[in-house]
Amino acid sequence: MGKSFSELLITMPQIKISKIIRSKRKSLALAISSDATLIVRAPMKTSLEYIEKIVAQKSDWIARKMREIQRWPKAIEKKFIAGEEFSYLGEKYQLEITESLKIKLNKNSDCKELFFPKVFLWRAKERMFGWYKKQALQEISSRAETIAQKLNLNYQSIKISSAKTNWGSCGPKNSLNFNWRLIMAPESVIEYVIIHELTHILEKNHSRKFWNKVEAVMPEYKKRRKWLRENGKMLVL
Ligand SMILES: [Zn+2]
Numbered sequence: 001m002g003k004s005f006s007e008l009l010i011t012m013p014q015i016k017i018s019k020i021i022r023s024k025r026k027s028l029a030l031a032i033s034s035d036a037t038l039i040v041r042a043p044m045k046t047s048l049e050y051i052e053k054i055v056a057q058k059s060d061w062i063a064r065k066m067r068e069i070q071r072w073p074k075a076i077e078k079k080f081i082a083g084e085e086f087s088y089l090g091e092k093y094q095l096e097i098t099e100s101l102k103i104k105l106n107k108n109s110d111c112k113e114l115f116f117p118k119v120f121l122w123r124a125k126e127r128m129f130g131w132y133k134k135q136a137l138q139e140i141s142s143r144a145e146t147i148a149q150k151l152n153l154n155y156q157s158i159k160i161s162s163a164k165t166n167w168g169s170c171g172p173k174n175s176l177n178f179n180w181r182l183i184m185a186p187e188s189v190i191e192y193v194i195i196h197e198l199t200h201i202l203e204k205n206h207s208r209k210f211w212n213k214v215e216a217v218m219p220e221y222k223k224r225r226k227w228l229r230e231n232g233k234m235l236v237l
Contacts, residue, residue, distance in 0.1 A: 015059050020051065028054055032065040034072075034233060075236045080124040086114050087235065089139065090186025097121070103131045125237055129180070132237070136160050136183035143187075144176065144194045151217065153201050167228060168193045170200035181235040185228070192224035 018037035022044050028051065029041040040051055055062065078084060084095040093105060093114035103120070106113040120127040137160045144158055156175040163169075169177045176197050182190050195217050203210035214221050 015055055015062050017051070017055060020048075022046070030055065030058060030062065032062065032069055034069065034229060036066045036069040038062055038066075072230055073234060075234045078125065078128070078237050080116065080121060080128075086128075087184035088114070088135070089183065090189070103127065128237055132183050133160050133162075133180040136178065136180045139183060140178045140190060140194065143191060144178075144198070147191065147194050148198055151198060153198050155198065155201060167232070168197040170197045170204075172204075174201050181232075184235040185231075189224045189227050192218055192221050193228075195221070 015038060017040055018033070019039045021039065021041045023041065025041060025043055027043070028046060031039045031041070033039055038055070040055070042051055078086070080095065082095055082097055085092045086095060087093075088105060091112060093112045096106075096113045096115050097118050098115045099118060100115060101117050101119065102115075103117065104115040106115060116124070116128070137158070140160070141158050144155070148155060154174070156171070156173050158176050158178065160180045161169075161177045163177075163179055166177070167179050167182060171177070178193065178197070182193060195214055199210060199213050199217070202213060218224070
């Protein structure tokens with residue numbers, strides 16, 4: 001008895017389930033969140049015993065995924081020193097402190113630069129946030145307009161949000177919200193979030209039907225979603 005118990009410990013490392021989300025879904029799904037915790041999605045009546053059994057069976061896969069996520073790069077808070085890198089539409093720009101009064105991008109040279117006024121330094125983060133937010137509204141609105149036109153969809157309005165976790169949302173009256181941090185992501189990723197929210201005009205859920213519609217517009221959407229999952233944490237100031 002003692003022997004089989006120790007064997008059990010070796011083959012089934014303790015894996016903590018952080019959250020169990022029950023819904024009308026038909027099957028069990030395991031997901032590792034970006035902070036390397038395990039989330040289980042389960043049908044309403046699934047027993048905890050069954051969930052624990054499946055988690056134990058999948059423990060190798062779960063442990064591997066958790067290790068993978070722990071290896072992801074961690075975001076570093078910006079210090080606003082010359083040469084520091086800032087992302088804009090997926091490109092890296094080096095910070096250059098200038099005498100001017102406006103934040104500006106220099107896209108021409110081999111070395112892409114972000115000109116940042118010296119007079120803004122005492123409120124650097126706030127100024128940078130304001131600029132990013134303004135740019136996000138411009139860049140996301142123009143893309144959303146083009147894509148919506150192509151798909152023949154009408155949205156009510158576009159707002160830029162500072163939500164902690166959501167990249168975008170679509171309200172009941174089809175008003176769209178996009179996170180300002182998207183302005184740092186590659187264009188293909190921004191387009192994915194736009195297509196995702198526009199598709200919610202047709203499907204107010206994340207059903208198979210919804211994902212099929214997203215896929216019809218952007219066949220490689222899973223890649224973009226994966227990019228956000230893995231790199232989203234890095235898109236901070
Ligand atoms: Zn959605």
